[in-house]
Amino acid sequence: MLKFWKNREAEPAVPAPESAKKTWRERLAGSVLNRDIRDLFARHPKLDESLLDELETVLIGADVGVAASTELIDGLRARLAKREFADAGALLAALRSELIALLVPVAQPLRIDPAHQPFVILAVGVNGVGKTTTIGKLARRLQNDGHGVVLAAGDTFRAAAVEQLKTWGERNDVAVIAQGSGADSASVIFDALQSAQSKGADVLIADTAGRLHTQGGLMDELSKIRRVLAKLDSAAPHEALLVIDGTTGQNAINQVRQFKQAIGVSGLVVTKLDGTAKGGVVFALAREFGLPIRYVGLGETLDDLREFDPTAFVDALLPVSLGDAQS
Numbered sequence: 001m002l003k004f005w006k007n008r009e010a011e012p013a014v015p016a017p018e019s020a021k022k023t024w025r026e027r028l029a030g031s032v033l034n035r036d037i038r039d040l041f042a043r044h045p046k047l048d049e050s051l052l053d054e055l056e057t058v059l060i061g062a063d064v065g066v067a068a069s070t071e072l073i074d075g076l077r078a079r080l081a082k083r084e085f086a087d088a089g090a091l092l093a094a095l096r097s098e099l100i101a102l103l104v105p106v107a108q109p110l111r112i113d114p115a116h117q118p119f120v121i122l123a124v125g126v127n128g129v130g131k132t133t134t135i136g137k138l139a140r141r142l143q144n145d146g147h148g149v150v151l152a153a154g155d156t157f158r159a160a161a162v163e164q165l166k167t168w169g170e171r172n173d174v175a176v177i178a179q180g181s182g183a184d185s186a187s188v189i190f191d192a193l194q195s196a197q198s199k200g201a202d203v204l205i206a207d208t209a210g211r212l213h214t215q216g217g218l219m220d221e222l223s224k225i226r227r228v229l230a231k232l233d234s235a236a237p238h239e240a241l242l243v244i245d246g247t248t249g250q251n252a253i254n255q256v257r258q259f260k261q262a263i264g265v266s267g268l269v270v271t272k273l274d275g276t277a278k279g280g281v282v283f284a285l286a287r288e289f290g291l292p293i294r295y296v297g298l299g300e301t302l303d304d305l306r307e308f309d310p311t312a313f314v315d316a317l318l319p320v321s322l323g324d325a326q327s
């Protein structure tokens with residue numbers, strides 16, 4: 001592999017030590033799902049039908065979605081009827097397994113396929129969801145894994161967006177290919193791929209402007225980016241990464257539908273699950289689309305972009321035990 005970046009040894013990208021990383025539980029403790037399930041089991045420790053009815057309401061209220069919530073509860077209700085649960089604690093344990101099982105199929109980390117060099121990642125999504133931040137974190141992560149990374153400042157809509165990415169690139173010694181604001185996004189990304197090819201880069205990550213899925217013109221621009229990239233590499237982009245804000249709620253479903261139609265989506269990143277997120281939208285997305293969830297954003301620091309781990313996620317959302325819920 002050609003090492004084209006400067007001073008990489010002099011200024012290595014150092015992630016925080018493992019011990020300094022916040023746990024999933026620390027990050028997700030404030031979620032609505034966590035709070036409401038805790039409250040429910042504390043209020044209603046007795047195992048009966050009405051506990052399940054209330055649980056269904058909690059799940060729907062936390063953005064798990066009507067379809068996924070109903071399926072989960074129907075499954076649990078059938079097991080309750082067969083007397084599979086000794087008490088409410090057993091029900092909580094069953095809920096945990098069912099929630100994990102819903103997410104396991106979509107927990108597919110992003111792998112950089114060396115057959116595609118450079119491997120092109122296109123980040124898309126509506127405004128302010130965390131695309132540019134995610135690109136920065138992802139670039140560092142891939143750099144740490146030994147990949148040569150180039151970034152494309154494809155958000156030509158706002159001058160500040162180009163600067164945001166350039167500053168980030170300078171700080172981390174990653175090349176950023178940009179043109180002035182107002183340039184054509186597809187042309188910037190095309191140039192960047194050419195440049196990444198000639199540098200022998202392993203990965204190109206392209207930023208794009210935030211766009212509402214209702215903005216037809218901007219959505220068409222994404223199809224143009226795909227068409228233009230295909231002139232240089234017919235398989236590019238190798239990953240169309242849709243970034244979803246975890247606090248969005250059920251509108252996330254619409255966003256996936258529209259972006260799938262405009263550009264095809266091969267993976268999701270769900271950001272901002274820390275703080276006041278309800279937490280449930282991840283289940284709704286998994287149930288509705290089965291698209292790989294590559295990463296989740298658990299905060300604003302570099303270490304807060306995590307590969308999606310269903311067990312850690314569900315365990316952070318649920319009380320550890322009935323005793324924990326009642327404490």
Ligand SMILES: Nc1nc2c(ncn2[C@@H]2O[C@H](COP(=O)(O)OP(=O)(O)OP(=O)(O)O)[C@@H](O)[C@H]2O)c(=O)[nH]1
Nearest residue numbers: 127128129130131132133210271272297298299300
């Ligand atoms: N708490 C939290 N904040 C996040 C996370 N990811 C991104 N953010 C914040 O979200 C805000 C928007 O992030 P950007 O990366 O600029 O979003 P964007 O999608 O590029 O926005 P546009 O380019 O304007 O469409 C910033 O303040 C980020 O720090 C996360 O996982 N948790």
Ligand SMILES: [Mg+2]
Nearest residue numbers: 131132155161
């Ligand atoms: Mg941005």
